Amino acid sequence: MDSVIENIKRIRKEKGYSHEYIAHELDISQVAYSKLEKKETKLSVERLYRLAELFEVNVYELLEINVINQFNKEDSIRYSQQLQRFHEENKEQHQKIIQLYEARLRDKDILIEKLEKMIK
Template identity: 35%
Template structure:
């Protein structure tokens, strides 16, 4: 459905990075990284953020142009497919942005818990 691995490869190649370079940054083998790009292995959200950081891009960029690329198909005299596919790409970006917000909220919740535990610890430490 989504070609995230293909888009990751495109961004990596635009940056001039090798698979080995990115794999080393992720502390995995080049073969494991290659399986992510070829979509033989599922990529976790955390791993997606790590890859985006290494490639100096946003996670949402991996979803750009992930729809089927149909430029000239015409249905009843109207460019029907182009608008549909563009809407799919926009919906994918919205989903990614929601995931990012959820991730940030979870991090904030963890920070709050840490602060609370530190305050409890301070109360019981002489």
């Protein structure tokens, strides 16, 4: 995970983005973003994808995975394990996000149903 954070820092600096700008784009405080780069807080999958989008890079670049040139089997296995660990560390958060979206969809359906009744 350390190399992911190092990649984020490197790309942020290459793009000339400040902590304040990135924090604003992630809708978090500058202090919260600084803690992320200092490895004092965990990077969520959602933020990883948002950073990739913001930096205009593929998420694999942040994870140091070169999809086209994975000739070294040992590296491939290591990266695969790193990706799996990252997924496992954030599994609970993914489930919460899914549950929230499902609840919002149910609320939307109920609201549509009520509005259709009002129209009739």
